[in-house]
Amino acid sequence: MRSSDTAKIEISIYKNLQENEEYIRSLYKNCDDIKIRNFQFGRNYKQEALVVHCDSLIQEEKSNLLHTIIKDMPDFEAALSLSITVEQIKNFFENKGVSSRPVMLLKNYNELNANIVNGHIVLLFDKWNQALSIDASSVEKRSVAEPQNEVVVVGPREGTIENLQKNLGLIRSRLKTPDLKFCFKQTENKSNTKFVYGYLDGTVNVQMLEEFERRINKINKEEILETSYIAELIEESTITPFPQYRFTERPDIAAACLLEGKIIILMEGTGTIVICPGLFNEFFQSASDYYQRSIFSSTIRLVRFVGFVLSLALPSIYIALTTFHQELIPTVLLIALLDTREGIPFPALVEALIMLFFFELLQEAGIRLPKPIGSTVSIVGALIIGEASINAGLASPIMIVVIGLTGIASFSIPYYDFGFAARLLRIPLMFLAAIMGGFGLFLGFILIFLHLSKLRVLTEPYLGTFTLNSTSLLKDGFFRVSLKKLLRNRNTGKEF
Amino acid sequence: MKKFIKFILASSLLFLSGCWDHSELTEYLFVQSIAIDQNKDGTIRLTTQFYKPAPKIGSAGSGGGESFFSLETEARTLFEAIRDVTIHTGRKANWGHVRFIVISERIAKQHSVGEVLDFFYRDHEPRLLTGVGITKGTAADYLNEKPHVENTVSEQLNETTKTGSKFSAKTYPANLFTLGKQLHNEVDTAYVPFLKKEKEMVNSIYVDGLTILQKGKIKTIISNKDTKALMLTLNEFQFGIIEVECKGQRPEETFEVIEAHTKTSLSIKGDEIHYTIKPKIQASIGELECTNLKTAPQLEKLNERIENQINKNITKLLKKSQKKNLDVIGLGNDIYKSEPQLWARIKKEKIPYFQRTVFHVKANVNVINTGTDISKPFHQK
Numbered sequence: 001m002r003s004s005d006t007a008k009i010e011i012s013i014y015k016n017l018q019e020n021e022e023y024i025r026s027l028y029k030n031c032d033d034i035k036i037r038n039f040q041f042g043r044n045y046k047q048e049a050l051v052v053h054c055d056s057l058i059q060e061e062k063s064n065l066l067h068t069i070i071k072d073m074p075d076f077e078a079a080l081s082l083s084i085t086v087e088q089i090k091n092f093f094e095n096k097g098v099s100s101r102p103v104m105l106l107k108n109y110n111e112l113n114a115n116i117v118n119g120h121i122v123l124l125f126d127k128w129n130q131a132l133s134i135d136a137s138s139v140e141k142r143s144v145a146e147p148q149n150e151v152v153v154v155g156p157r158e159g160t161i162e163n164l165q166k167n168l169g170l171i172r173s174r175l176k177t178p179d180l181k182f183c184f185k186q187t188e189n190k191s192n193t194k195f196v197y198g199y200l201d202g203t204v205n206v207q208m209l210e211e212f213e214r215r216i217n218k219i220n221k222e223e224i225l226e227t228s229y230i231a232e233l234i235e236e237s238t239i240t241p242f243p244q245y246r247f248t249e250r251p252d253i254a255a256a257c258l259l260e261g262k263i264i265i266l267m268e269g270t271g272t273i274v275i276c277p278g279l280f281n282e283f284f285q286s287a288s289d290y291y292q293r294s295i296f297s298s299t300i301r302l303v304r305f306v307g308f309v310l311s312l313a314l315p316s317i318y319i320a321l322t323t324f325h326q327e328l329i330p331t332v333l334l335i336a337l338l339d340t341r342e343g344i345p346f347p348a349l350v351e352a353l354i355m356l357f358f359f360e361l362l363q364e365a366g367i368r369l370p371k372p373i374g375s376t377v378s379i380v381g382a383l384i385i386g387e388a389s390i391n392a393g394l395a396s397p398i399m400i401v402v403i404g405l406t407g408i409a410s411f412s413i414p415y416y417d418f419g420f421a422a423r424l425l426r427i428p429l430m431f432l433a434a435i436m437g438g439f440g441l442f443l444g445f446i447l448i449f450l451h452l453s454k455l456r457v458l459t460e461p462y463l464g465t466f467t468l469n470s471t472s473l474l475k476d477g478f479f480r481v482s483l484k485k486l487l488r489n490r491n492t493g494k495e496f
Numbered sequence: 497m498k499k500f501i502k503f504i505l506a507s508s509l510l511f512l513s514g515c516w517d518h519s520e521l522t523e524y525l526f527v528q529s530i531a532i533d534q535n536k537d538g539t540i541r542l543t544t545q546f547y548k549p550a551p552k553i554g555s556a557g558s559g560g561g562e563s564f565f566s567l568e569t570e571a572r573t574l575f576e577a578i579r580d581v582t583i584h585t586g587r588k589a590n591w592g593h594v595r596f597i598v599i600s601e602r603i604a605k606q607h608s609v610g611e612v613l614d615f616f617y618r619d620h621e622p623r624l625l626t627g628v629g630i631t632k633g634t635a636a637d638y639l640n641e642k643p644h645v646e647n648t649v650s651e652q653l654n655e656t657t658k659t660g661s662k663f664s665a666k667t668y669p670a671n672l673f674t675l676g677k678q679l680h681n682e683v684d685t686a687y688v689p690f691l692k693k694e695k696e697m698v699n700s701i702y703v704d705g706l707t708i709l710q711k712g713k714i715k716t717i718i719s720n721k722d723t724k725a726l727m728l729t730l731n732e733f734q735f736g737i738i739e740v741e742c743k744g745q746r747p748e749e750t751f752e753v754i755e756a757h758t759k760t761s762l763s764i765k766g767d768e769i770h771y772t773i774k775p776k777i778q779a780s781i782g783e784l785e786c787t788n789l790k791t792a793p794q795l796e797k798l799n800e801r802i803e804n805q806i807n808k809n810i811t812k813l814l815k816k817s818q819k820k821n822l823d824v825i826g827l828g829n830d831i832y833k834s835e836p837q838l839w840a841r842i843k844k845e846k847i848p849y850f851q852r853t854v855f856h857v858k859a860n861v862n863v864i865n866t867g868t869d870i871s872k873p874f875h876q877k
Contacts, residue, residue, distance in 0.1 A: 322520070322521050323518050323519060323520055323521070324517065324518060324519075326521065326524065326526075326590060326592055326593075327592035327593070327621070327623070331593045331595060331651075332647075332651075334526065334593055335526075335547060335647055335648075337521060338521060338526065338547060338549040339549050339550050339551065341520075341521045341522055341549070342522060342549035342550070342551040343551035344522070347520050348520060348521070434518070435518070437517075437518070
């Protein structure tokens with residue numbers, strides 16, 4: 001395989017600068033952003049050197065720093081900078097002399113390539129089989145800003161950015177303890193992604209961590225562009241609609257999760273933090289739950305649970321009631337239903353499927369469209385299509401209410417991808433309800449529940465928080481008890 | 497393979513379970529009310545009123561047609577008449593939402609109501625809480641009236657009998673459940689509201705007292721005023737008005753019953769049956785005409801006056817019934833419960849026990865509220 005060939009060049013750096021230059025130029029053929037320049041220095045400009053760097057990863061002013069280093073250096077080694085020789089430079093760096101910028105010595109082309117593409121400036125000298133590498137990387141990143149998808153009313157407004165070091169700093173600054181471990185890993189292929197997993201020693205479940213490491217160590221050659229790649233590569237089941245990992249862009253959530261014994265994954269180039277494992281009831285928790293008073297958070301959380309059930313089952317409940325259990329509908333409501341259903345050419349199931357498809361279509365279109373046009377879609381969707389399909393006799397007004405409520409309910413879940421589970425499971429439930437009514441609906445619920453009970457994430461049961469001996473459900477499940485009780489549980493066992 | 501067979505077996509459980517009565521709403525016609533009449537030749541004439549959905553599609557649905565239609569079928573039995581409905585309409589009739597059943601006075605005099613309504617107790621669709629009423633004249637005419645506020649006249653009938661009994665105690669909220677229960681008692685005295693309507697006027701249905709059935713047939717029809725006394729005796733009085741005459745003067749004073757509980761007790765002294773009725777009533781003043789309430793003795797006097805009035809009303813009803821030997825209050829049931837041997841004898845020897853019973857009516861009234869005005873007639877300065 002060619003790709004692996006280029007990735008592993010174990011050729012050591014030649015002593016002859018000419019050879020080196022030829023080799024580097026052939027390696028970086030057609031890479032116009034890699035700058036290769038010869039220069040001379042020393043007395044009468046007799047000392048020859050080569051500087052290689054990637055232009056696009058380095059700021060111009062930093063490459064100027066290179067010259068100051070060379071200028072600075074001889075002060076320790078030789079009296080006159082003008083008379084500096086390669087021998088002296090070699091001597092200085094091989095003995096780990098101190099210079100104003102950290103300098104690394106490179107021995108082979110494998111290291112050399114890695115340094116260049118990471119934004120280092122590499123210096124090669126004639127008659128020296130090693131190269132100097134100075135970190136000068138500087139890629140334009142956006143500054144720390146509030147994450148758009150996880151807005152809180154009260155709480156920090158910091159969000160992660162596309163810079164790994166900054167992100168680690170944001171988390172480290174919240175957990176100032178040596179127990180917080182960050183382990184670096186790097187894939188070896190084209191993307192050469194650097195990613196980090198972190199955990200809180202002593203809090204994390206050791207078995208879980210072992211299993212996690214076993215899986216993460218399998219990732220070596222894969223091209224990884226986003227942390228969600230890693231999440232999918234290590235996830236338990238790829239066909240379950242329920243997400244097994246949480247994603248966040250908030251360092252405060254990441255810190256809170258570390259305190260709960262979770263493992264987080266970060267990556268260079270993306271701000272998304274993966275929190276694993278993600279268990280069922282954690283998807284109903286939002287950062288603001290902990291920043292607001294517990295009585296309010298508890299109420300809101302109940303709304304979310306109801307929202308999930310509605311989002312999952314409302315259309316199927318409607319279908320089951322109207323096609324099987326008419327006697328369960330209060331008479332006055334039934335009369336209203338009769339009026340709206342009369343003249344609709346489709347069975348309730350088909351009607352619901354059509355309107356649900358409309359809704360999904362609008363939702364998808366709304367995401368794709370640029371922001372200024374995005375609002376037009378909602379107007380066209382909600383007002384025109386909704387109203388027109390009623391007038392055209394395609395759907396009944398009550399169905400619009402049902403589907404609208406279903407759609408809104410799915411947005412009440414803080415994690416978008418968990419809402420997606422409800423969106424997916426809704427359809428089979430509707431078919432079950434249309435075939436077997438309430439019996440089918442409950443059959444569907446039982447199947448979903450069986451699946452959830454069987455599901456495990458990194459050795460932890462997905463519904464683990466729902467077991468009887470788990471106090472976490474009572475404290476931070478359906479309700480969020482006061483922090484006095486919640487934090488006592490986590491730490492010392494004493495109430496404040 | 498084994499797994500496949502297991503799967504087939506498991507899924508056959510689903511499909512063979514009989515949960516297979518899928519029907520869209522538009523495949524049904526929902527029966528709203530039923531009127532049962534009798535023709536002169538003795539056949540049953542069934543009038544079934546269906547809800548007629550008014551499609552609200554676009555502007556076409558805005559036409560204000562009637563929201564129901566009626567269908568008449570005739571047959572010798574009720575069930576036969578019910579099944580004949582399907583040959584008239586293309587849709588399946590659904591009996592799960594019947595709100596009211598009206599039976600004509602004539603049929604209730606000749607046939608047992610239980611016999612007529614057998615289908616509604618047997619079939620799984622009709623609800624036991626469906627209201628029942630007996631009409632003066634042809635029952636079918638009552639269904640053709642237009643409702644005042646409700647969607648259908650059946651809803652209105654259902655509401656009038658229920659709220660009429662709750663707030664004025666002038667009728668009894670009979671439904672299939674209460675009727676069925678009463679028909680199965682030792683003394684099968686059953687109470688069904690009596691509906692009347694003016695012939696010349698439209699929308700003039702009203703509840704006019706109560707029909708008393710025995711053995712499922714009408715024995716007597718009592719007035720609204722007597723119904724109040726009966727409800728009080730039966731401990732079914734919730735809210736209502738009590739009118740008390742002023743001495744010698746025509747105007748009457750009214751009191752609203754806020755709370756009423758009636759305790760009854762039975763005692764046998766030798767051969768005599770003594771039945772004590774003790775209504776305990778909390779009342780508030782509705783209208784004052786000839787009373788001044790300034791002191792405690794005056795209040796006592798007022799309480800006494802109301803008590804006397806109540807005693808008078810109840811005694812009047814009981815006397816009337818005793819004359820007809822009609823156990824209007826279901827006294828026999830009380831005897832059966834506490835003195836089963838005596839009841840066995842009464843039944844065997846057909847003793848007119850109700851006529852021989854000595855009634856003691858002792859009302860206890862407490863006026864607790866004068867309203868927002870002071871305790872004297874408003875017109876007095």
